[in-house]
Amino acid sequence: MKRFIGGISAFCALILIVLLGLGFAQSLHPAFDSFSHFRLIFAGFLCLAAPLLWFIGRKPIAIAAIVTIAIAAIATLPYLPGLQRGFAIPHIVKDWNHISITQLNMRFNNEDTGRIAATLKKFPSDVLLLQELTKTTSPILKAFSQSHPHQLECYSSGVGSVAILSKFPIVENNQKSCIRFEGFASTTLQVNDKLINVASFHSRWPWPVGQNTQLNRLSFAFRKLNTDFSILAGDFNAAPWSHAVKRVSEMTGLKMTSGLKFTWAPRLRNARMISKHFPDVPNSIGNLELPQWIINFQNSFGPILPIDHVLHSKMLSPLSRNVLPDVGSDHYPVRTEFVWK
Numbered sequence: 001m002k003r004f005i006g007g008i009s010a011f012c013a014l015i016l017i018v019l020l021g022l023g024f025a026q027s028l029h030p031a032f033d034s035f036s037h038f039r040l041i042f043a044g045f046l047c048l049a050a051p052l053l054w055f056i057g058r059k060p061i062a063i064a065a066i067v068t069i070a071i072a073a074i075a076t077l078p079y080l081p082g083l084q085r086g087f088a089i090p091h092i093v094k095d096w097n098h099i100s101i102t103q104l105n106m107r108f109n110n111e112d113t114g115r116i117a118a119t120l121k122k123f124p125s126d127v128l129l130l131q132e133l134t135k136t137t138s139p140i141l142k143a144f145s146q147s148h149p150h151q152l153e154c155y156s157s158g159v160g161s162v163a164i165l166s167k168f169p170i171v172e173n174n175q176k177s178c179i180r181f182e183g184f185a186s187t188t189l190q191v192n193d194k195l196i197n198v199a200s201f202h203s204r205w206p207w208p209v210g211q212n213t214q215l216n217r218l219s220f221a222f223r224k225l226n227t228d229f230s231i232l233a234g235d236f237n238a239a240p241w242s243h244a245v246k247r248v249s250e251m252t253g254l255k256m257t258s259g260l261k262f263t264w265a266p267r268l269r270n271a272r273m274i275s276k277h278f279p280d281v282p283n284s285i286g287n288l289e290l291p292q293w294i295i296n297f298q299n300s301f302g303p304i305l306p307i308d309h310v311l312h313s314k315m316l317s318p319l320s321r322n323v324l325p326d327v328g329s330d331h332y333p334v335r336t337e338f339v340w341k
Contacts, residue, residue, distance in 0.1 A: 009049055009053055012049065013053060013062075013064075016046050017065060019038075020039060020068050021068070023035035023036035023037075023039050029207075030211065033206060033238075036241065036243070037238060037242055037305065040072075040076065041304070043068075046065045046069050047069060078258070079241055079306075086255070086258060087258075087320075088319045088339050090319065093317070093339045096339040097339060097340050098319070099127065099231075099316075099338050100125040100127070100338075101125055101231060101233060101335070101337075101338075102120060102123070102125040102128050102324070102334065102335045103234060103235075103308055103309075104120070104130055104329070104331060105329060106133065106327070106329050106331075107330055108136065108137065109134070109136055110132075110136065110137055110327075113137055113139040115327050116137075116143075117144070120144075120327075123322075126166065127165070127168070127189070127231075129162075129233045130162065130165065131161075131163075131234060133153060133155075133163045134161070144165050150165070151163065152176060152178070152187050156180040156181050159202075162234070163185065164186075166189055166198070169189065170187050170189060170190075171190050177199075177221055183202030183234075184199065184201050184202075186200075194340070195229065197224075197225055197229065197230040198231050198232075199234075201232060201233070201234030202235050203234065203236045203238060206237060206244065211238070215244065215247055215248065222248060223253075225252040226253035226254075227313060230254060230312070230313040231254075231313070231338070233309065235308050237307050238307055239307060248311070253313070256309060257309070257311065257318045257336060261306055261308070261334060262305060262306050262332075263305070263306060263307060263331055263332045264306075265326075266301055267299065267330035303332050307331075308334050316339070317338060318337070318338055319339050320335075321337075322335050
């Protein structure tokens with residue numbers, strides 16, 4: 001039995017080592033980038049496996065696991081919360097100009113828009129950058145029609161639109177951008193004496209889905225954000241260390257707001273509910289009922305993946321960045337405040 005357990009443990013550890021290794025080659029192919037998003041999860045399982053492998057005498061594999069964990073830790077170190085860089089010091093910038101934004105993928109079938117509105121009003125922001133705006137989640141527009149009357153919605157098919165809701169006026173005659181089938185909206189806001197570009201982005205899933213192709217198609221829109229005062233936020237469906245996020249940063253000329261924030265939690269719903277919003281889903285899938293214990297188990301998790309990001313231009317300094325409470329989506333809201341002289 002010990003030999004069998006050792007063999008299974010060694011095999012699983014080798015698979016994790018290979019997956020982590022492929023993730024470090026993320027710039028070579030989008031498939032490798034897909035593995036990189038789960039770096040911390042793979043490393044976490046290896047942390048559990050390494051002591052077991054050492055104890056049962058599989059020391060070479062245990063050492064390989066420890067080395068791989070160390071490499072993953074070093075590669076991820078710049079993104080850890082305690083090492084966030086470039087943040088303004090509150091007492092120094094108290095007289096500077098401020099703008100706050102909240103980024104949220106509302107989830108296309110989230111019927112609890114009252115909960116969304118209550119949370120966003122409890123932690124108010126000047127600008128709301130939203131994704132997965134559907135008929136189900138559209139009441140959020142009316143909920144903020146008075147406090148955020150300047151609104152841009154880019155309706156599309158699938159899991160919905162992206163939207164920008166602002167307290168600040170949208171500049172007349174500016175080039176509003178609605179790229180409806182690529183999950184992108186941008187506009188220019190008049191904030192005091194500055195014109196600030198803001199954009200809401202919803203990335204497709206990584207390889208083998210069309211994230212890489214989507215980024216190629218949006219390259220011209222991203223490059224328009226390369227100004228002194230721009231903010232891009234959204235559901236990137238990619239970890240901050242991924243090649244996908246690096247590509248967006250390079251195309252926009254914007255910097256990632258540092259500090260690791262976990263924003264996505266497993267929230268699978270009833271499969272019939274999914275088929276309601278996706279008519280093309282086969283009936284054999286759409287008619288499946290998820291066991292309640294699966295739903296309860298996954299709902300016990302908090303956020304486990306850092307895939308919602310905020311990028312900003314060089315003239316804007318982040319002052320704070322916080323993950324807000326659960327609003328019934330699989331994504332958690334992220335509120336970020338910026339300052340400038």
